[in-house]
Amino acid sequence: VASVDVQVGLLGYGTVGAAVNRLLTEQADDIERATGHRLRVVKALVRDLDKHRDYRPADGVLTSDFADIRDDPSIAVVAEVMGGVEPAGGYVLELLGGGKHVVSANKQLVARRGAQLFSTASAAGVQLRFEASVCAAIPVIKVLREALVVTNVHRVLGIVNGTTNFLLTEMEAGQSYDDALADAQARGYAEADPTDDVSGADAAAKMAILATVAFNSRVDLADVDYRGIQEIDPLDLAAARELDMVIRLVGAARLVDGHVDVRVRPALVDKQHPLAKVDGAFNAVMLQGDAIREITLEGPGAGGVETASAVIADMVSVIGTMGTGFLQNDAAWRELPPLPAGDNRSPFYFRLSVEDRPGALARVAEELAERSISVARLLQHQNGDGAALHVITHEARAGALDEALDAIAGLPDVRHRPQPLPVISERGVVELGWA
Numbered sequence: 001v002a003s004v005d006v007q008v009g010l011l012g013y014g015t016v017g018a019a020v021n022r023l024l025t026e027q028a029d030d031i032e033r034a035t036g037h038r039l040r041v042v043k044a045l046v047r048d049l050d051k052h053r054d055y056r057p058a059d060g061v062l063t064s065d066f067a068d069i070r071d072d073p074s075i076a077v078v079a080e081v082m083g084g085v086e087p088a089g090g091y092v093l094e095l096l097g098g099g100k101h102v103v104s105a106n107k108q109l110v111a112r113r114g115a116q117l118f119s120t121a122s123a124a125g126v127q128l129r130f131e132a133s134v135c136a137a138i139p140v141i142k143v144l145r146e147a148l149v150v151t152n153v154h155r156v157l158g159i160v161n162g163t164t165n166f167l168l169t170e171m172e173a174g175q176s177y178d179d180a181l182a183d184a185q186a187r188g189y190a191e192a193d194p195t196d197d198v199s200g201a202d203a204a205a206k207m208a209i210l211a212t213v214a215f216n217s218r219v220d221l222a223d224v225d226y227r228g229i230q231e232i233d234p235l236d237l238a239a240a241r242e243l244d245m246v247i248r249l250v251g252a253a254r255l256v257d258g259h260v261d262v263r264v265r266p267a268l269v270d271k272q273h274p275l276a277k278v279d280g281a282f283n284a285v286m287l288q289g290d291a292i293r294e295i296t297l298e299g300p301g302a303g304g305v306e307t308a309s310a311v312i313a314d315m316v317s318v319i320g321t322m323g324t325g326f327l328q329n330d331a332a333w334r335e336l337p338p339l340p341a342g343d344n345r346s347p348f349y350f351r352l353s354v355e356d357r358p359g360a361l362a363r364v365a366e367e368l369a370e371r372s373i374s375v376a377r378l379l380q381h382q383n384g385d386g387a388a389l390h391v392i393t394h395e396a397r398a399g400a401l402d403e404a405l406d407a408i409a410g411l412p413d414v415r416h417r418p419q420p421l422p423v424i425s426e427r428g429v430v431e432l433g434w435a
């Protein structure tokens with residue numbers, strides 16, 4: 001069979017873009033043998049033409065003029081690997097509108113502007129693929145959109161940020177937050193400004209994309225309720241250890257009675273749960289659905305080559321299905337309402353600092369009981385001149401627990417308003433040994 005030469009363009013030639021070009025060049029023969037197509041980068045957009053590049057493209061490939069890619073009729077597929085919402089978003093819209101297929105690694109763009117991008121692609125009869133935007137090398141989008149097309153997925157749980165998972169794993173081993181962060185920065189796992197990662201914002205963007213694809217209903221970044229790991233205290237880590245659990249930053253997307261609930265929280269995860277075994281900078285996504293019961297995908301969630309492998313796989317898929325109408329539709333074909341705030345249910349953990357006086361615990365228990373929240377497990381530690389109470393509730397409505405915690409924060413013996421963390425376990429309290 002004659003091989004087909006396919007010319008592709010890149011928006012961006014940084015960590016990921018250069019890795020795409022390197023893989024396409026060094027593995028051109030393998031890719032051709034596997035797919036029958038030879039992919040060649042013919043134009044790559046950058047800001048600075050004079051910058052040193054470790055892996056230089058062929059002469060004439062780099063350009064600082066977007067029109068060189070947009071107006072080149074020989075380029076049918078473009079990978080957007082430049083990042084940022086603008087000008088990347090405007091460029092992608094122009095490319096799609098002009099009939100070019102686009103593959104993007106940009107979670108911020110897909111999570112914030114997905115509706116507009118997909119409707120433009122759909123109208124122009126081209127594909128927008130975005131595998132690399134979520135968990136880099138892990139092929140979760142393809143699994144959801146193609147492999148599980150007849151499966152009603154109703155819950156997605158994910159460790160989708162490698163930086164925070166690395167930090168939590170190091171903190172579990174006894175490092176302070178600051179030391180763990182310095183270590184992560186030295187190894188290239190964390191940016192100089194780690195705010196997006198540690199605040200949960202990066203994980204929220206990925207969960208918005210995963211929820212949209214899993215439930216076929218648009219979830220924007222603004223719909224995701226997220227919190228990061230900055231407030232995790234060594235006392236929480238110690239309590240988790242004592243409870244045979246670990247703390248992980250977990251994204252959870254669920255379908256609840258026709259409503260969508262997407263949140264990112266540090267959570268106490270039962271050591272028997274698959275997500276508890278995800279250590280270091282790795283990512284994992286667990287999909288639960290009617291026919292499949294449970295599928296967990298785990299792997300590297302970042303890195304130049306890892307991300308480039310997903311970008312190239314998407315380009316290969318686009319090329320293989322061009323002109324067929326396949327996946328030119330918007331995955332979000334229905335509009336499910338969000339779950340009302342406070343209606344999500346879970347077992348929760350919270351830590352209270354109380355004056356070590358008789359009756360303090362009884363008053364806390366009273367506020368919980370008044371809202372029908374029952375305690376599954378209680379640990380108490382002496383903490384200087386006070387006591388730290390670690391409370392695990394049975395499944396409760398988050399809104400009811402918030403009310404109880406507001407009331408508890410007002411009690412004279414309580415030192416601050418606790419922040420509840422969800423508890424993730426597929427086992428009941430008896431199996432956990434808490435009964």
Ligand SMILES: NC(=O)c1ccc[n+]([C@@H]2O[C@H](COP(=O)([O-])OP(=O)(O)OC[C@H]3O[C@@H](n4cnc5c(N)ncnc54)[C@H](OP(=O)(O)O)[C@@H]3O)[C@@H](O)[C@H]2O)c1
Nearest residue numbers: 012013014015016046047048081082083105106302303307
């Ligand atoms: N790196 C990872 O591990 C990873 C993992 C998953 C997803 N991603 C996503 O992949 C995308 C690229 O990441 P990266 O790490 O490769 O970024 P990067 O190293 O900063 O590269 C960005 C590239 O885009 C070019 N660029 C940026 N703004 C531009 C503009 N306004 N006009 C023209 N060119 C512009 C830059 O040009 P110059 O070279 O001239 O500066 C550079 O070549 C991002 O969306 C990121 O979130 C990255």
